[in-house]
Every structure is written in structure tokens, then in C-alpha cells.
Amino acid sequence: MTPLLPLVAAVFLAGYVLLPLLGVPYAGPLAIVLACATLFTGRRRAGLTLAGLGLARPAPGHTALAAGLALVIGYVAAGVAVLLATQALGWPPPRPGRLAELLPGNLPALLGMLAIAWTTAAFGEELLFRGFLQPRLRTWFGGGRGAALAAVLVQALLFGLAHAYQGRTGMLVSGSIGLGFGLLYLRQRTLWPLVVAHALIDTVGLVTLFLRAPATGTL
Template sequence: MQDLTERRRAAFELLGFGALALGLRIAFDPLFWRFAGPVSLVTTLACLALYLRRRDEGWASLGLIHLGTARSRLMVLPKALLVFVFFAIAVAATLFAAEVLGWTFMKVIPAGVEDRWGDVEGNLPLLLLWLGIVWTAAAFGEEMFVRGFLVTRSLTLFRGVPFAAVFAVLLPALLFGFGHAYYQGLRGLVTVTAIGIAFGAAFLVLKRNLWPIVLVHGIVDSINFVTLYLGVERQSPVG
């Protein structure tokens, strides 16, 4: 009975906070399209933090574990390397599948990417603004919500179901990809979903430790924004 109650609560939380994040993004979209995603995510996290506090549950239970010793902090780096390997495999597999299946849309930069980030090139203040967003709303925010909250609650929801871990990684990854499709198109949906699967799998392999994933997410997006600033290439950051 208790297990059924926990699964029902997990389903309620997934639907409730998923709908809140999507609804806020839609509401903010006409006001500030470029920043609707980050602002809606931060607002959702604020509501989630209040909810977790009422349940006497902290972010440590969702993956932001306390790194109390020097050894635990140093171990973040080799674990981050493992996360990067997962990330690289996901990107390589996506590119390979695109070639084999003839997905020509994967070779076209969506118009939304240019509209959102096209003026970063040569604009240092704008670069610094986006880097700030990368390390708050993207690296920390998305990982806390998508991996820390959605994956954890999905594990509860699918408890006892065959391949529960697979579903618990796949469902949040699909939501992660869908959340980027509004400006990255089908290419973003496919690529970001694959990255979401890689990050979700790494989250479970690392026993729900978010810190290495946050680090890799932030570094990858930061590199992409610096290349945009330098005019080297037009790539879409993860977040």
C-alpha cells in the first residue's frame, strides 16, 4: 500500500511540475522569447524547492550530495571524465545514425538557434550574460530538475516494472529534448534527447551524484558559447 502511495505521488509530482515548467515557458514566451526557457526553469525550481521543504526533503536526496572531504571533491573530476565519455558516445551515435538513416535535417542549423544566439558573436557583455545563464539555469538548473528530480521520481514511478531504470532515464530525456525543440527544431529534439539519455545513464551509474554532470554540462555549453563569440561555428549548446 505504501509503495502504491509513493508511486501515485511520484506520478502527481512528474505531471504537476512538468506541466508547471511547460506552462511557464509558454506564458513567458511572448514577453521575452530568448530567456523564456531559463526564467521558467528557475521559477519552477523555486516552486519545487518550497514543495521539497514542506516535505522535509533537500536537494541532497536528488543528487546534490554533500562533498565534505577533499577526496570526494577531487573525485568529481574523474567522474566528470566518465560523464563526458557518455556525452561523446551519445553525440557520435546521433551523428552516425543521421548519416546511415539520411537525416538531412541534422546538417541544418535551425533558424531559432541563429535568432536566439546569432548576436553573441563579438559581443562580450552578451557572452558573459549567457555564460551566467549556462552555469545557473542550464548546468545547475536543468540537471537539478531533469536528472535530479525527474529521473529520481521516475524511478519511484516505475519501481517494480521490468527495465524500470531504462524508462526512468528515457522519459526525462524525451522531456529534455522536447523542451529544446521550440527553438532547435527536430535536430534539437533528437540531439538533446540523446544527450539526456547519456546524462541520465551517467546519473544512475554514479549513484545519483549530480556534481560531475553539472560540471560537464557547464563546460560543454561554455565552450559552445565561446566558439559562437569567436565566430568559429554555429552550434547549439545543450541547454
């Protein structure tokens, strides 16, 4: 395991756990920003390029097709997870948290959350979990096919735990999407299709909440 991995993980966990205790708003996105900044700084000092994180210059045609595949994988994984959780295990649906109160009919809130969805959520989470964590775990596990699959499973588990605020079903859904995306990244070795698919999935969810406006039509 490279020294940069525990450093980035420590920065992310510190922000994720401590910032809410200090009353800092948007602690989750801020923790992702801090972790990404630590990652970029560390790699720059080591003379490493962004291509090693799956951020090589994208090919538009390939990116569009792969993003479509990732979108299908994401929705299938989420659908299976929801059915398993709610029908087989009897768990409640995912919790949207404060978004259920803030977003319905509130256009400024929607635009703000979309900005977060396309930056810290889509780009930041894919970078940290798939582009950075997954290959480092594979190396730590010894390399090879078995190590690659173990790395995919572990990053998906951690990705699900990072969405604990959505409840048990939300964690299972996020972890399932992370599993599908991890397998796709293992094959494609590029993050851009996953970033696009992640952003589109979040966008659909946010717009759906926004359209649940109060009956009075007030914002």
C-alpha cells in the same frame, strides 16, 4: 507519482509556453528558475533534504573524474546523434537560434549566456530532468531495473523535446546527451559531475559561436 511532480511540471510548462507569448525575455531560463523554486519549496515543506536530489556534498576528486567521464559520454552521444541526423536522415544541423546573431564578437552577450549556462542550464536542467524527474518516473513505473531504464528513456525524450527550438537535429542531440547523462546518474546517484560536464559542453559551444566574429571586427 508524488504530488510534487505534476506541480513542478505544470509550473515549468506554464513558464515555457506562456512566458514567450507574453513577450517575456529569456522565458526558458525563467521557466527553469520557477520550476526549481517550486521543487525546493515543496521539498522543504515536506522536510526532505537536497541529498535526495543528487545534491549531497560533493567529493572533489570523484566529482572531477566523473565529470570527465560525463564529458566524454556527452560528446560521443552528441557526435553520434549529429552523424545519424545529418548523414543518415538528411536533417539540417542544429539551429543555434538567436545566439548566432547575438554572440559573434559580442563579449557582454557571451558573459550573460555563460552565466545562464552555468546556472539555469547546467544546474537547473540537470536538477529537474535527472535529479528529480528520473527517480520519480522510476517509482511511477514500479521500480526495478526495467522501470529505471524506462525512466531514463522518458526523461531523455522530454529533455530533447525541451530543446525543440534547436530543430530536429538539436532535439536528437540533446535527447542523446540526456540519455547518456541519465544512465550515468542511474549509476553514480550524484548530480555534480553532470552539472559540471553540462556547463563545460555549453561553454565550448558558446565560445565557439562568440569566436565567429564578423570580418570587420566590430562588436
